[in-house]
Amino acid sequence: MTELTTEQPRSSKIFFSFLPKRSGLIWVLLGLCIFAALLSPAFLNPLNLTNVLRQVALFGIVSVGMTFVILTKGIDLSVGSILGVCAVVTALMLTDGWAPGVVILLVLLAGAALGAVNGLGVTLGGVPPFIMTLGVMVMGRGLALTLANGQPIGLGEAAPKFMWLGRGDFLGLPVPVWIFFVVSAIAIVVLRYTAYGRQIYAVGSNSEAARLSGINVGFVTFSVYVISGMLAALTALIFVSRLTVGEPTAGTGIELEAIAITVIGGTSLFGGEGGIVGTIIGAAILAVLANIMNLIGITPFTQQIVKGAIIVGAVLYEMQRRRRSS
Amino acid sequence: MVDDKDKLEREVLDSDAILKMVGIEKSFPGVKALQKVTFEVQRGEVHGLVGENGAGKSTLMKILSGAYRADHGIIAFDGAIRTNATPSEMIECGLAVIYQEFAQAEHLSVAENIFLNRLPRKAGGLVDWRKARADAVEYMNRLGFMIDPETEISKLGVAQRQMVEIARAVSQNAKLIVLDEPSAVLGDSELEKLFVTIRSLQNEGVSFIYISHRLKEVFDICQSATVLRDGQVMKSEPISEWTTETLIQSMVGRSISDFFPNRNPNFGDEVLRVKNLTRKGVLKDISLHLRAGEILGVCGLAGAGRSELLKAIVGADPIDGGEIELHGKPVRIPSPRAAVRYGLGFAPEDRKTEGLFLAQSVKFNITISRLKEHLSGSLINHRKERSRVNELSCAFRIKTPTIESPVGNLSGGNQQKCVLAKQINADCDILLVDEPTRGVDVGAKREIYDLLVDLTEREGLAIIMVSSELPEIIGMCDRVLVMREGEITAEIMREDVTEEGIMTHATFH
Numbered sequence A: 001m002t003e004l005t006t007e008q009p010r011s012s013k014i015f016f017s018f019l020p021k022r023s024g025l026i027w028v029l030l031g032l033c034i035f036a037a038l039l040s041p042a043f044l045n046p047l048n049l050t051n052v053l054r055q056v057a058l059f060g061i062v063s064v065g066m067t068f069v070i071l072t073k074g075i076d077l078s079v080g081s082i083l084g085v086c087a088v089v090t091a092l093m094l095t096d097g098w099a100p101g102v103v104i105l106l107v108l109l110a111g112a113a114l115g116a117v118n119g120l121g122v123t124l125g126g127v128p129p130f131i132m133t134l135g136v137m138v139m140g141r142g143l144a145l146t147l148a149n150g151q152p153i154g155l156g157e158a159a160p161k162f163m164w165l166g167r168g169d170f171l172g173l174p175v176p177v178w179i180f181f182v183v184s185a186i187a188i189v190v191l192r193y194t195a196y197g198r199q200i201y202a203v204g205s206n207s208e209a210a211r212l213s214g215i216n217v218g219f220v221t222f223s224v225y226v227i228s229g230m231l232a233a234l235t236a237l238i239f240v241s242r243l244t245v246g247e248p249t250a251g252t253g254i255e256l257e258a259i260a261i262t263v264i265g266g267t268s269l270f271g272g273e274g275g276i277v278g279t280i281i282g283a284a285i286l287a288v289l290a291n292i293m294n295l296i297g298i299t300p301f302t303q304q305i306v307k308g309a310i311i312v313g314a315v316l317y318e319m320q321r322r323r324r325s326s
Numbered sequence B: 001m002v003d004d005k006d007k008l009e010r011e012v013l014d015s016d017a018i019l020k021m022v023g024i025e026k027s028f029p030g031v032k033a034l035q036k037v038t039f040e041v042q043r044g045e046v047h048g049l050v051g052e053n054g055a056g057k058s059t060l061m062k063i064l065s066g067a068y069r070a071d072h073g074i075i076a077f078d079g080a081i082r083t084n085a086t087p088s089e090m091i092e093c094g095l096a097v098i099y100q101e102f103a104q105a106e107h108l109s110v111a112e113n114i115f116l117n118r119l120p121r122k123a124g125g126l127v128d129w130r131k132a133r134a135d136a137v138e139y140m141n142r143l144g145f146m147i148d149p150e151t152e153i154s155k156l157g158v159a160q161r162q163m164v165e166i167a168r169a170v171s172q173n174a175k176l177i178v179l180d181e182p183s184a185v186l187g188d189s190e191l192e193k194l195f196v197t198i199r200s201l202q203n204e205g206v207s208f209i210y211i212s213h214r215l216k217e218v219f220d221i222c223q224s225a226t227v228l229r230d231g232q233v234m235k236s237e238p239i240s241e242w243t244t245e246t247l248i249q250s251m252v253g254r255s256i257s258d259f260f261p262n263r264n265p266n267f268g269d270e271v272l273r274v275k276n277l278t279r280k281g282v283l284k285d286i287s288l289h290l291r292a293g294e295i296l297g298v299c300g301l302a303g304a305g306r307s308e309l310l311k312a313i314v315g316a317d318p319i320d321g322g323e324i325e326l327h328g329k330p331v332r333i334p335s336p337r338a339a340v341r342y343g344l345g346f347a348p349e350d351r352k353t354e355g356l357f358l359a360q361s362v363k364f365n366i367t368i369s370r371l372k373e374h375l376s377g378s379l380i381n382h383r384k385e386r387s388r389v390n391e392l393s394c395a396f397r398i399k400t401p402t403i404e405s406p407v408g409n410l411s412g413g414n415q416q417k418c419v420l421a422k423q424i425n426a427d428c429d430i431l432l433v434d435e436p437t438r439g440v441d442v443g444a445k446r447e448i449y450d451l452l453v454d455l456t457e458r459e460g461l462a463i464i465m466v467s468s469e470l471p472e473i474i475g476m477c478d479r480v481l482v483m484r485e486g487e488i489t490a491e492i493m494r495e496d497v498t499e500e501g502i503m504t505h506a507t508f509h
Helices: A011-015 A024-039 A046-071 A079-095 A100-123 A129-147 A156-162 A175-193 A195-205 A207-212 A217-243 A254-264 A276-295 A300-324 B002-014 B057-065 B087-092 B110-114 B129-142 B158-171 B188-203 B215-221 B244-252 B306-313 B336-341 B351-355 B362-374 B382-395 B412-425 B442-459 B470-476 B499-506
Strands: B019-028 B031-041 B046-050 B072-077 B095-098 B176-180 B207-211 B224-229 B232-238 B270-279 B283-291 B295-300 B321-326 B329-331 B344-347 B430-434 B462-466 B479-484 B487-493
Touching (some): A024 A276, A046 A175, A046 A217, A079 A100, A079 A129, A079 A156, A100 A129, A100 A156, A175 A217, A175 A276, A195 A217, A207 A217, A254 A276, A254 A300, A276 A300, B002 B072, B019 B057, B031 B057, B031 B232, B046 B057, B046 B215, B057 B087, B057 B176, B057 B207, B095 B158, B110 B129, B110 B158, B158 B188, B188 B207, B207 B215, B215 B244, B224 B244, B270 B462, B283 B306, B283 B462, B283 B487, B295 B470, B295 B499, B336 B344, B362 B382, B362 B412, B382 B412, B412 B442, B470 B499, B479 B499, B487 B499
Parallel strands (some): B046 B207, B046 B224, B176 B207, B295 B479
Antiparallel strands (some): B019 B031, B270 B283, B270 B321, B321 B329, B479 B487
């Protein structure tokens, strides 16, 4: 019963081969956009669309890291807290007078270091990813609150030198959107065209076979948490720049958003299947959905219910698909 | 159509056999596992079910136990139609299957395992431990053995664990007990004890299906035997009608000498030498050597340390002592990664859990060990990769719709060819293969044998082959090492090797 059903070659599949396995997603996204436009003319307003894009970018960057982790059959619950710590550190350093360039570099390293803690716990310690990153999630939030004394830290005079990152525009698009493009493009190339990318899929599909195939499973696993941490830090930098405040509670709950985006984008929670293109579309779907709900006046509380249901729905869909094919 | 089925079911029920399976068919993608199989077991008999690996024995038993559902066919068990029964319904009505790998709760006691899910209760719902122990002792007495019912299962040897399984079957009032290769893990004296137990239960009216490919046992214990080959019943006869020759003829479908490729070995220099390799409790002081172009067989009973030896050589398991020399130079192989770099290929025993990435494509699987061959700069050159994989899949005759198809969709034989192609793509000159034809159908077996022989004769590859199928060892290997309890007990040259010779060194005296 372990055999899978024979896959029929479909012409559409060849045509859309750049899309992930669930290429139906792109139609879902288009459908949602048309629906949104019909529902509220405000949706197509350039200002609104820019807002949606910015949303896609912020959640998307974290989700790219999450996709790397989930591809190895892991999970990273700590991204929200790492974001919080990095937001506070960014604000502290900027108010202390450090140059923005140095701050960006050091904060990215700080995020990578926190990710490395996850990675070491999972690989050397053998702690299940869920537990390890849950621990770092709680510790990280505590660290952020401690560093900030529980108070938001305003950038004050340092703000103008740093605001371009979150508020700036370049060729008509917000800078964060460009950053997201670059991050996604690099991620796509890494996963599709490098040996390291292949090894991520191998580790996620079958870590024992990966080990016996001569892959350094420990290093690959460790590295995805570092990447995830670093991308959480990048998001923190954008957050702080945009709000000109470093909030210790920044990023609370973003891990769930990122998991939802990754899963909706067709990356399997069982590892080894999926990719970045799906995640980009997943981020867009969730952002458009949130935007629709905002436009028609659904409260944020109700929105949470809808989002939770969507996550469960996406996983249910995947379970069904797996059951059918086994 | 429905009337036909009713009529057939009535006919089937007419017989007073304990089990009657009629017209059973089962397909998996790419494989017809069973075709029109009719199988009957009389009350109180021990019925041998024989056939090579991949002949469909376990599929048939899984359909009987309710684990699989047949595509077509009728199953009558103990006077009732049970075609689509669930596993628990089958247990309920008196079927017990004892698999080679026991389904036991390792950390529970003997008594708990015998009464798993059915522990006797006191009024109020608490477990009546005193009764559980007493009952366990009674069942064990009936079977003529005694183990303290409090002993944890994991502390027992395989023979004792097998007895506990049988006690559990008896406690469930099993009317038909399926023994799946019970002798694979037993020595001679233990096997004799098992036979005594089987005969005494038989006298109480219990029937058995005895699955084995050791023909001597089948003649010793069975009253009739059915041969399966390629998913079809070849013949089903009382044991008196069979001879060893006719049984082999039915199983293999041709004589052994036709089945294995001719060897014209051409030995080169020594490529591998292992000195005093030791892993505590698993491998004792193993020394061996291997020349280019040679096929070295390693055999022994399950648990003798054959797979562990291969895993120790390639660095997949840690070792406590010993040296390895490649091409005359001492090397340290701390991990499979190092083994791949040294040109040491390894095709593990369990393709699905250790050898392949089932959800990934044929291409992915073949190139994953050595992606650097397919890089342009630091990026993978997909065109170069595809053309190399196409070349290999042609040379290895891998039957797949495209090289982008998931390897999990392929038949066992083609999956195994992918595993081998992967090693060759990784440019190995020494190949360690563990049970290369397990779960592979007969036609593909021959192709794999041809491949291995071809690789040794034309490319000078050196192969160590672990197998529990003695005909395969005898038909393929230039030299055979026999293992027992982690030690090498004999080295036999090709011209002297016989099944009996191997078994004397593999079992206990």
